[in-house]
Amino acid sequence: MSDVVYKKLAAHLDDLPGGFPSTESGVELKILKKLFSPEEAALAVKLxxxxxEAYVIAHRAGENIDKVKEKLHEMSRKGLIYSI
Known part of the structure; x- marks a missing residue:
């Protein structure tokens, strides 16, 4: 699997207040690969x-709302995002 989606996610996370700096070893990408499926990583960039609401995220991501709801639920179950 290409690292492109994980590099996009790492850059997105690094833009957040807590940051997610890159390293020479690329260990941050290995961590993201352990936590996120490629599909989850692509959706996380849109958060x-x-x-x-899920329909807003689905619209931004250009994806089907039911699939987005399913991915968000799984990401929440894994502790990657919070659901309110």
């Missing part, structure tokens, strides 16, 4: 810090 903001502001809680939003």
């Amino acid at each position: 903001t810090l502001i809680p939003e």
Whole structure:
């Protein structure tokens, strides 16, 4: 699997207040690969810090709302995001 989606996620996370700096070894990408499936990583790039309804995220991601709801539920179950 290409690292592109994980590099995008790492850059997205690094733009957040807590940051997610890159390393020479690339260990941050290995961590993201352990935590996120490629599909989850692609969706996570579309998330903001502001809680939003699934249909808003689905629209931004250009994906089917039911599939987005399923991915968000799984990401929440894994502790990757919080659901309110």
